Amino acid sequence: MTIEAPASAPVEPLLSALKVRKSYGGVEVLKGISLAVNPGQVMCLLGPSGSGKSTFLRCINHLERIDGGRISVNGELVGYAQRRDRIFEMNPREVARQRRGIGMVFQRFNLFPHMTALENITAAPIGVRRINKQKARDRGLELLDRVGLANLAQSYPAQLSGGQQQRVAIARALAMDPKLLLFDEPTSALDPELVGDVLDVMRTLASDGMTMVVVTHEIGFARGAADVVVFMDGGVVVESGPPEVVLDNPQSARTKAFLDSVM
Amino acid sequence: MTIEAPASAPVEPLLSALKVRKSYGGVEVLKGISLAVNPGQVMCLLGPSGSGKSTFLRCINHLERIDGGRISVNGELVGYAQRRDRIFEMNPREVARQRRGIGMVFQRFNLFPHMTALENITAAPIGVRRINKQKARDRGLELLDRVGLANLAQSYPAQLSGGQQQRVAIARALAMDPKLLLFDEPTSALDPELVGDVLDVMRTLASDGMTMVVVTHEIGFARGAADVVVFMDGGVVVESGPPEVVLDNPQSARTKAFLDSVM
Amino acid sequence: MAHATLATPVGAGPATQIDPDDIVAVPLRHPWRWFLAVFLLIGFVSLGISLWQNENINHPTITEFIFNPRILSGVVLTVVLTVVAMLVSTVLGVLLAVMRLSNNPVMNTLAWLYVWAFRGTPLLIQIVFWGYLGLLYAQISVGIPFTDFTIFSMETNTLIPALTAGLLALTLNQAAYSAEIVRSGMLSVDEGQYEAAYSVGMSPVFTLFKVVLPQAMRVIIPPMGNETISMLKNTSLLSVIAVLELYTVATQISSQNLRQVELLLVVSCWYLFLTSVLSIPQYYLERYYGRGKARTLPPTPFQRVRALLGRRPITVRRTESQDAS
Amino acid sequence: MAHATLATPVGAGPATQIDPDDIVAVPLRHPWRWFLAVFLLIGFVSLGISLWQNENINHPTITEFIFNPRILSGVVLTVVLTVVAMLVSTVLGVLLAVMRLSNNPVMNTLAWLYVWAFRGTPLLIQIVFWGYLGLLYAQISVGIPFTDFTIFSMETNTLIPALTAGLLALTLNQAAYSAEIVRSGMLSVDEGQYEAAYSVGMSPVFTLFKVVLPQAMRVIIPPMGNETISMLKNTSLLSVIAVLELYTVATQISSQNLRQVELLLVVSCWYLFLTSVLSIPQYYLERYYGRGKARTLPPTPFQRVRALLGRRPITVRRTESQDAS
Amino acid sequence: ATADAAPSTEKAPSTADVDATAAAALPAKYKDAGIIKVASDIPFPPMEMFDENQKLTGFDYDLAQAIGAKLGVTMELQTQAFDSIIPSLQSGKHDVIMSGMNDTPERQVTVDFVDYLHAGFSILVPAGNPNKIATVLDLCGQEVAVQKATVQAEILRGYDKQCTDAGPGPMKLSELPLETDVQTAVRAGKAVADVVDSAVASYAAQTAGDGKFFEVVRDPANPAGYDPVYTGIGVLKKDAALSKALMLALDSVIADGSYAKILGKYDMSDFAVDAAGINLGS
Numbered sequence A, B: 001m002t003i004e005a006p007a008s009a010p011v012e013p014l015l016s017a018l019k020v021r022k023s024y025g026g027v028e029v030l031k032g033i034s035l036a037v038n039p040g041q042v043m044c045l046l047g048p049s050g051s052g053k054s055t056f057l058r059c060i061n062h063l064e065r066i067d068g069g070r071i072s073v074n075g076e077l078v079g080y081a082q083r084r085d086r087i088f089e090m091n092p093r094e095v096a097r098q099r100r101g102i103g104m105v106f107q108r109f110n111l112f113p114h115m116t117a118l119e120n121i122t123a124a125p126i127g128v129r130r131i132n133k134q135k136a137r138d139r140g141l142e143l144l145d146r147v148g149l150a151n152l153a154q155s156y157p158a159q160l161s162g163g164q165q166q167r168v169a170i171a172r173a174l175a176m177d178p179k180l181l182l183f184d185e186p187t188s189a190l191d192p193e194l195v196g197d198v199l200d201v202m203r204t205l206a207s208d209g210m211t212m213v214v215v216t217h218e219i220g221f222a223r224g225a226a227d228v229v230v231f232m233d234g235g236v237v238v239e240s241g242p243p244e245v246v247l248d249n250p251q252s253a254r255t256k257a258f259l260d261s262v263m
Numbered sequence C, D: 001m002a003h004a005t006l007a008t009p010v011g012a013g014p015a016t017q018i019d020p021d022d023i024v025a026v027p028l029r030h031p032w033r034w035f036l037a038v039f040l041l042i043g044f045v046s047l048g049i050s051l052w053q054n055e056n057i058n059h060p061t062i063t064e065f066i067f068n069p070r071i072l073s074g075v076v077l078t079v080v081l082t083v084v085a086m087l088v089s090t091v092l093g094v095l096l097a098v099m100r101l102s103n104n105p106v107m108n109t110l111a112w113l114y115v116w117a118f119r120g121t122p123l124l125i126q127i128v129f130w131g132y133l134g135l136l137y138a139q140i141s142v143g144i145p146f147t148d149f150t151i152f153s154m155e156t157n158t159l160i161p162a163l164t165a166g167l168l169a170l171t172l173n174q175a176a177y178s179a180e181i182v183r184s185g186m187l188s189v190d191e192g193q194y195e196a197a198y199s200v201g202m203s204p205v206f207t208l209f210k211v212v213l214p215q216a217m218r219v220i221i222p223p224m225g226n227e228t229i230s231m232l233k234n235t236s237l238l239s240v241i242a243v244l245e246l247y248t249v250a251t252q253i254s255s256q257n258l259r260q261v262e263l264l265l266v267v268s269c270w271y272l273f274l275t276s277v278l279s280i281p282q283y284y285l286e287r288y289y290g291r292g293k294a295r296t297l298p299p300t301p302f303q304r305v306r307a308l309l310g311r312r313p314i315t316v317r318r319t320e321s322q323d324a325s
Numbered sequence E: 001a002t003a004d005a006a007p008s009t010e011k012a013p014s015t016a017d018v019d020a021t022a023a024a025a026l027p028a029k030y031k032d033a034g035i036i037k038v039a040s041d042i043p044f045p046p047m048e049m050f051d052e053n054q055k056l057t058g059f060d061y062d063l064a065q066a067i068g069a070k071l072g073v074t075m076e077l078q079t080q081a082f083d084s085i086i087p088s089l090q091s092g093k094h095d096v097i098m099s100g101m102n103d104t105p106e107r108q109v110t111v112d113f114v115d116y117l118h119a120g121f122s123i124l125v126p127a128g129n130p131n132k133i134a135t136v137l138d139l140c141g142q143e144v145a146v147q148k149a150t151v152q153a154e155i156l157r158g159y160d161k162q163c164t165d166a167g168p169g170p171m172k173l174s175e176l177p178l179e180t181d182v183q184t185a186v187r188a189g190k191a192v193a194d195v196v197d198s199a200v201a202s203y204a205a206q207t208a209g210d211g212k213f214f215e216v217v218r219d220p221a222n223p224a225g226y227d228p229v230y231t232g233i234g235v236l237k238k239d240a241a242l243s244k245a246l247m248l249a250l251d252s253v254i255a256d257g258s259y260a261k262i263l264g265k266y267d268m269s270d271f272a273v274d275a276a277g278i279n280l281g282s
């Protein structure tokens, strides 16, 4: 398991971030984040509020443009393309293509309110990947079933409870069959009963070779499912390593304090 | 501790609900909810997604009009006024006055996006209760400090992370000095580090005589802070009683299954 | 708490059993509503009667001209002009709105300039400009500027007949106004929607058409309804270039027979009729694009009538938010 | 991955240190942007030159009349009419919008009828109606209907002089249009906002003014800008009742000296100027009400110019959402 | 109240001029008010226009002053757009119309005309007469522009048969709101000629572009223009007594020679009527 700079990784990491920096109006929110995730690994990001976890996820997806450092997914720089020996900024169309390989589930769902649950899931496969409509529908229903909402396929988001909405959002991200899945506190709005089910889905995905970065406060999940746990604070990686090390035997006083307050 | 119909209560309950029914377009979501909360008590509502917990809270606040039964807060019927021996429906102004005594924190924050954090908190005290501006500001800052956001008083909601937004929402509800506080999963979007702080605030409130109804999935909080725990499912109260009974020794199989999945 | 008896039950949901514990309350009365309704009804009826009986109005003239063939052809032309100009200008307007919201400085400035110039000058002057372009340029040529090389050259008046000039003027002018409306609609869509769309790999264009515009429609439709109805009447400005739409035909007739009041009434009837016809698609478009916004759709007029008769508020929140004002 | 060397650094945020691990990439080029910009610049300049040099336009006439006292008094009257009519009609429009959104059937129907009637008939006819109300009613009396008891009675033409009639017509007509715009703005506000406001005990009216309208403004302002600019030019319809605003004055002058084209240009200059002046408050109102919506405010024109020169996109998402269209 | 009330006070009627018969016929209402309000689509040169000092002048204005003097009242010209000129009479804002309005049977249904001019139309073409228009029949098959509120369109339609027989087919008429719109259309090449009252045509030929834009087609066979029609003061049917008084006053103006003087001032002597009459148009 490697969490150092990608150069020293024995396998080529699926996601590698090197000295990533990001500022908002003069305030540096990410102060040089370096980490790597190998294919099939699950990485959990922990950290107090405002530590930059969401911002980092958005950078991986190129929803935010980084101010320094580099991120690459599947060997390709995010947002930049190499032709001959020069690096070019990607145009929006290329960025969109690149994003298809990276699914994301947001803290605040962001479902499309004018589409039913099923349409939310099938909109991108049909419109962007040009999958046959009937096939996309079938797959959509299957995914809805997987998150326990098969009977609500025709409901609009406003008619669903918070928990139900987040589950539709997860199904929507899965529908593009992404190589890498980013979760921004995916279970924070979920019903405790259903957290287990969703985690099971996520574990199945992981064993199918899915690589995931999960921002979460569920220490139990991190301990059971993560290959790597990263603790962020104030825009830097404070500590990272296997869950048994970071969670049960943290080196940094800051990590220790955070874990004490959470557990 | 009484959780039966209000008639048998030794003290007059602050909140009493009797056979409350509510339907949405033909589907009955609440099927006769009866419960009572005495002054100073904290009641925790547990239950799976879609069981009607949020709907019940909204009925207490008269955000939804009930289809049957009755709810009274502080001895007054919610949404109805008695004059002589007849009961009249309240007009919107009277309803608004009544709601001032009942604070509410929503699952999805619902902060006013065009106001700063501080303005969100002071808008109602200044505009509705006509409290002196400077006093309202001071109190607002004090409340913001209590939820750990004193330095973000001038930020707009869109500039705050989810956790920060929910904390502002709690401060906003506290600002009206309500008799009864309703929380709809107040900690579900909160950072684990800060959950403890918020629960401390809530406990302080309880000991100051604040009565609270809390929909939550935090079994730990329910066990430590609740006087009564109510388990709802499918629009009915399945089981209710002191936490040590309901949580540790549930009578109903449904409660047992739910608790197993959560803990 | 004593139960009141002399009243209707509050609970009237699908669960029909009435429990002794249900509140039986006097529903909120709105006496002034009825007072106002009756007052206004009397007002409208007496206004109608006095208008109809006014001796200055010659009713046979109205009935004579309302289906006059010249008037009818004017109506047809008005409708055609309105429909064509609105459709084309909406497409242009969306384009301009997207340009205007872009941070691409060239596009942005261009769209801004367009909106500035076309909203800034009176439509009438734009009509005169396009209609009498031949005054300024007798020939229109396409070629390389500052050289004598021309690909194509034609008499302006042959290239742009009056009707085309009128359509051009209406469309280009309306596009500037529509652009502002579309832009405001797009601004009303949450940023999270863009993020979600991009995260599933939608391109900016796809996002625009499948995610942003459908949500913006809710906000766009009412002002666009306004614009359509204005357009209906703005076509009358084409009289300066002798395009014979409804209003021009009517004033031509009335300038000869001097039945000006009667012909204005004929015109009003037609415009009222056309406006009413146009507001039906608007109503249903609004409902369609409103889906998924509210938990329940707003009631149709039919449902409203039922609610009025049955005196059952439709949702609690709505009722409150408006009763007070 | 080999580092490219011949390019500008991407990182240019406040953290100025350049790390060897930073990507040094060729920024996305937009050659067609510049092509288009140059092309259009040439186009505009040559259009301007050819318009200016056109022998059919007599420049001394333009310079003679642009500050002519009659024209200036027309400008003043136009501005006054526009401002007063817009202010009053906006208040009426908010009232109508609230009534229209209410589930109170009387209010609702009333507002609907008002909007239907006033949008449905041409403004010109409404102006004639108010201007010549004396045609229908020689006296206006306030009293008890169907009896002879009158509290107050006056000659219609004395009570409503031309200017008042014009203002009345413009205001009542505009209110119908504004109502639709305000309504659409109110519909754009999330229902959760009402719930939150009610939960802290705000009354419906307070909620409307402090919570709903301020958020609706973002959506309301652009179409209201449209309406204001339309109003500026609709004042010219008052010529039928002899109110001498800008356009009427200009046509009067031109029908005497027969210099129509030149006077239309004078009028255009004035309208363009007034529109430009009006768009400044609109721009800043939009920014003001846009606060709290986006995480960062959109750039001001000044910032845009800097961006153009510095070639630094302002946010990644924005840039993408529009480049493609 | 009207913003553009004409400053007609400087020529207060002197009782010496008053024609007793005419004044006696004037209904008491106007006598008491001392004023007759005249609706006029100002400016419509040379019928009504402003001089260098922005004072109202023109043929209609001068004639109105003369008639007013005979009646012992002031005739005050006020601006009124033609499109709503009838409502302005019906609502009592104005009493009569003097706006160079042609007298036609169709219009006689609504108003009575006290006719004061008998004039034909002329053909106004761009300077140099590029299309070589010599007579009205040269306009056949061509685009011709006229002003909406005038009677020329009807008269030109009367040539349809002749034109069709001659070959090129009927004239293509554009009716435009204002006389200036018509002239602009001709300048822009949208129409080959402007067909308009002779008096208006000669004013335009002299004035537009400092006299460089247009010329009037001289047809030796019709020196006073084609198809002469009457122009009259419009009075609502119900005010027949007022028409009568105006006719008497006009007769008196003709009789004392001031009518001829006013005609001469505007170079319109060809268009004189022999005696006042009501609804002479046919």
Ligand SMILES: Nc1ncnc2c1ncn2[C@@H]1O[C@H](COP(=O)(O)OP(=O)(O)OP(=O)(O)O)[C@@H](O)[C@H]1O
Residues within 6 Å of the ligand: A024, A025, A029, A047, A048, A049, A050, A051, A052, A053, A054, A055, A056, B159, B160, B161, B162, B163, B164, B191, D295, D296
């Ligand atoms: N667009 C933005 N403009 C300005 N500041 C921002 C922006 N986005 C985030 N921030 C700030 O950056 C910091 C990190 O935000 P981020 O959302 O990444 O935190 P987080 O770790 O996800 O916190 P939480 O657990 O509360 O969601 C916060 O202080 C936030 O206020």
Ligand SMILES: Nc1ncnc2c1ncn2[C@@H]1O[C@H](COP(=O)(O)OP(=O)(O)OP(=O)(O)O)[C@@H](O)[C@H]1O
Residues within 6 Å of the ligand: A159, A160, A161, A162, A163, A164, A191, B024, B025, B029, B047, B048, B049, B050, B051, B052, B053, B054, B055, B056, C295, C296
């Ligand atoms: N306005 C509405 N119209 C139609 N159905 C509704 C409405 N509000 C809620 N429901 C439905 O009522 C049921 C109960 O909803 P409620 O939000 O009260 O559940 P909950 O117990 O709070 O669930 P969660 O834990 O997911 O928030 C759900 O099935 C929901 O779909």
Ligand SMILES: [Mg+2]
Residues within 6 Å of the ligand: A053, A054, A055, A107, A184, B161, B162
């Ligand atoms: Mg976050």
Ligand SMILES: [Mg+2]
Residues within 6 Å of the ligand: A161, A162, B053, B054, B055, B107, B184
């Ligand atoms: Mg809920």
